[in-house]
Amino acid sequence: MPPDLQFKIMNAGHRALLTLSRGRIGNRFLGMPCLELTTIGRKSGAPRTVMLTAPVIDGDTIVVVASRGGDPTHPAWFLNLRDNPDVEVSLQTGPTRPMTAHIATPEERAKLWPRVVKGYKGYGDYQTKTTREIPLVLLTPRT
Template sequence: MGADQTAGSGAKVPPRWFILTAWQVHRALYRVSGGRLGLRRPKPGAFGMMRMHTTGRRSGRDRAVIVAYFEDGPNVVTLAMNGWGDPPPAWWLNLQANPDATVILPGDDRRRVRAREATGSEHARLWDTFRTQFGEGSDLDALARLRSRPTPVVVLEPAP
């Protein structure tokens, strides 16, 4: 089944080639603009976009990705999804191997963080918050049902 099908979930996502192209264009826009374009702060009904740097679990090299986020007190929260594809994103595997990372929020707000997965009531609360940030007309739960595994909610706490 392709990513552009619904799998009975009620959700529809673009084909994988489109998602991969959009990611490449987004990263290029950020790079070409010197970081002036491509990131945004969250606002009611819309998540923000941040750049996150992790350490490659096999290569040990810096890896950067742009992901959706919102702030929860001093923490930054994101979802470990892979364009709603089934495998976990590489950045999440990197954080599981080495939870220390750096995030860059709009305005060149750089923060050293340590990642962990939310569980229990914290997971439920943060998932509900992300649901409201995801935007009107989007069904986060239907999109999550496209995956064979739960989508981790990743909490990025200020590094000690």
């Protein structure tokens, strides 16, 4: 599993590519739409932004995967939204929208997981690398 620094470099590179190409390059990765997710740091209270993929989009609901590449620990962004579900999302460099994060229930995950793996086979591989169940997060517009 890559160290935190490598994830930060990959995120910064992705954002730079989007900025330099004015959103023409980097909106999709491995066939999935990309999004920018901003959470509030659970320790710092400061905004934290990461680039993620969305293997499933159902209407206004966007599903993201807290895989961290199959690492045994949850990604920091997941821990942040677990503690504060009010997030902001920019899908494919679109406008930033306030959204609410909801960690999928076991029933929701059972229905969504096959669709997630269909969207990107690698998520299934990540699950085999770890003993933790990789959480799915549903992002919905804040009302």
